[in-house]
Amino acid sequence: MNLAVICHSYNSFQKDSVEVIGPHFSSVEIFVRLNFFAEISRYFSIPKLNHFSSSIKIDNSQRLNNVNVYTTSIPYLPTDQGYKKLGEKHYCQVKNKIQKSGTRFNLIHSHFTWSAGYVGARLKEEYNVPFVVTAHGYDIYSLPFKDDEWREKIEYVLNTADHVITVSRSNFECMKRLDVSTPVTVIPNGFRSDLFYPRNALECRNMLVLPQDKKILLTVGNLEPVKGQLYLVEAVQKVVQERKDVLCVIVGSGKLKVALERLIRKLGLKDYILLVGGKPHEEIPLWMNACDLFVLPSLNEGNPTVMFEALGCGKPFIGTKVGGIPEIITSEDYGLLVEPADPDDLTEKILEALEKEWDSEQILKYAESFTWENISKDIFNVYKQVLG
Secondary structure, three states: OEEEEEEOOEOHHHHHHHHHHHHHOOEEEEEEEEEHHHHHOOOOOOHHHHOOOHHHHEOOOOOOOOEEEEEEEEOOOOOHHHHHOHHHHHHHHHHHHHHHHOOOOOEEEEEOHHHHHHHHHHHHHHHOOOEEEEEOOHHHHOHHHOOHHHHHHHHHHHHHOOEEEEOOHHHHHHHOOOOOOOOEEEOOOOEOOOOOOOOOHHHHHHHHOOOOOOEEEEEEOOOOHHHOHHHHHHHHHHHHHHOOOEEEEEEOOOOOHHHHHHHHHHOOOOOOEEEEEOOOHHHHHHHHHHOOEEEEOOOOOOOOHHHHHHHHOOOOEEEEOOOOHHHHOOOOOOEEEEOOOOHHHHHHHHHHHHHOOOOHHHHHHHHHHHEHHHHHHHHHHHHHHHHO
16 A cells, blocks of 8 residues: 655654554655745745745655655745635645656545645545545634635535544534534644653753753744744743743744844843754754753644653643643643733743652653554554545
């Protein structure tokens, strides 16, 4: 059997799941969507587009021998209308790549309902092969409810699919508001246990040139408004009024960088917050193991991979009550939940977590069920269903 994967990136959770599932197939053909204008940023620095370039979106390290990665570069503007027109452009590019490469496949799996899901739906109709789509986050809790046109597009994708996977019950509740008859299975994201596991914190701090005498808070994610880093900065200001032994490390790149730098200067926090930029996926475990607490102040989420990665390193997780986060942080033995966009609540929970004695072994034991090795079994069962 040959698997075709349509995705917007080949790194992090898309790549990790393929690395585990891949050996079950003769070949896995990956089609990654790129923005033509973002590729220009590789030659002319355009900060807002840098983290959309192929060097960031595609991770070719430790690639399986039977995995082939193809790129489809499409010029489009990041506007609502530009994004609505992207589906057909994306489909035409992928179909053209399939014809030129002579690729054959028995199953299609698209990550995100738009535009990868639209491509998968069209390919199913063109090639008459089973099609699975995973609804991850904004593509199901936001897009179909923007207007009637978006609703129609997303419902077409979901109803064309043979099976829908979504990463949280919160997403599933959103799907219930749509006119969809396709079977749905909730399968959370996972983490790579060969990459995210406990390491010596002092050694990790030395490697990253981080202080040994500080309580380190860590957050990892694109610097975008939805990730809530601005609220974290405000919370850190309040935290340092109570204790000075704190350092907040923000890993990520994106359009919010300048605003964050400005706020950090305004609040006089340059000694308490480090913006370290984006880091390769294989380096993130060092940052995870160097921290005392992982904090994710997102305003919305599907089921964030970094949550599972932090738990996999035995770190307590502080996250907002959005998306699938409350479905995973079900006990205060694993972390604490806060209201989104509420720096006061975030401050309170950070201070509480810094004082608490956490049982890392209990966190690690809980995390075992979310390794990709275990999660992939559920994904593979879906594949077997649609393949009959």
